[in-house]
Amino acid sequence: MPDLTKEAADEAAKHTLGEEVPTTDTAVVEKAAKDKTRSLWGDAWVDLRRRPMFIISALIILLLIVMSAWPGLFTGTDPTATDLQNHYLSKPKLGHVFQADWLGYDQQGRSVYSRLVHGTRNSVLVGFGATIIVTLLGSFVGMIAGYFGGWLDAILSRVTDIFFGIPFLLGAMLVMNAFTDRKWWLVAAALGVLGWTQITRVMRGSVLTVKQSDYVQAAKALGASTSRIMIRHILPNAMAPVIVVATIALGTYIGAEATLSYLGLGLSAPAVSWGADISDGLAQIRVAQHVLLYPSIMLTLTVFAFIMLGEAVRNALDPKLR
Secondary structure, X not given: OHHXXXXXXXXXXXXXXXXXXXXXXXXXXHHHHHOXXXXXXXXXXXXXXXXXXXXXXXXXXXXXXXXXXXXXXXXXOOOOOOOOOOOOOOOOOOOOXXXXXXXXXXXXXXXXXXXXXXXXXXXXXXXXXXXXXXXXXXXXXXHHHHHHOHHHHHHHHHHHHHHHOOOHHHHHHHHXXXXXXXXXXXXXXXXXXXXXXXXXXXXHHHHHHHOOOHHXXXXXXXXXXXXXXXXXXXXXXXXXXXHHHHHHHHHHHHHHHHHHXXXXXXXXXXXXXXXXXXXXXXXXXXXXXXXXXXXXXXXHHHHHHHHHHHHHHHHHHOHHHO
């Protein structure tokens, strides 16, 4: 106490004499004001912007989205127009950039480049549609099972195991074989109904971890309702691993749609699909490789971009990998 009194007296004397009292360094204060506490998502966004893998994959995906939304910006050729005068044995005119004969023609005289552009829409729609269904359904089931536990968790886990035991592509083939007019939304629904199990397991494990946190226990002690706790406290903090898995799975669903179309169980004609073009090009692989090559490259690049994006998001959200 004497020392504290002496220090207070010295400061009072300095004020009386007009001397400046030393204060905290201004630069430190300004830096602390700028470096505000960021959330997990804020830290992840800062980390993502420094990763070349994220930037490259994001630019590719942005190009695919623009191409699927406005294909007329890239080509004015009808992808279903056939002209047998355009022989598929003719080599692609690589100097005619963005023109109908840039990448050659297929066996029916259709522009390969135009079909690549217009096929992007169906692939993107199926991929995003299936991912939305899987994320919503899987997150809901996983949250209910993880939060309430007990007999409800046991029942939902067994149902998940049953669906998990169904071969993904085989189940999708059986579902699609029951329909003759197969639109993109039907393919997305078939893939989504069969693919939600992985998201459910990831969400359940994340909820089991988050619900033991102090802020959740504090919310319960304050009398917060179950719905408020689940939506305001658990869901935002349990979604990080789900978003990572869903981003990677999106590319998988695009590949699955192409596989179904390749087998003749995907999109029905006249819908344009890269998988159907790959199947058609397989018959001409000896004499016209470009009919098979370019759709394969487009499909591989698209799937690879979404997988790279998912890996970048996973590394940014996991502190151990930074």
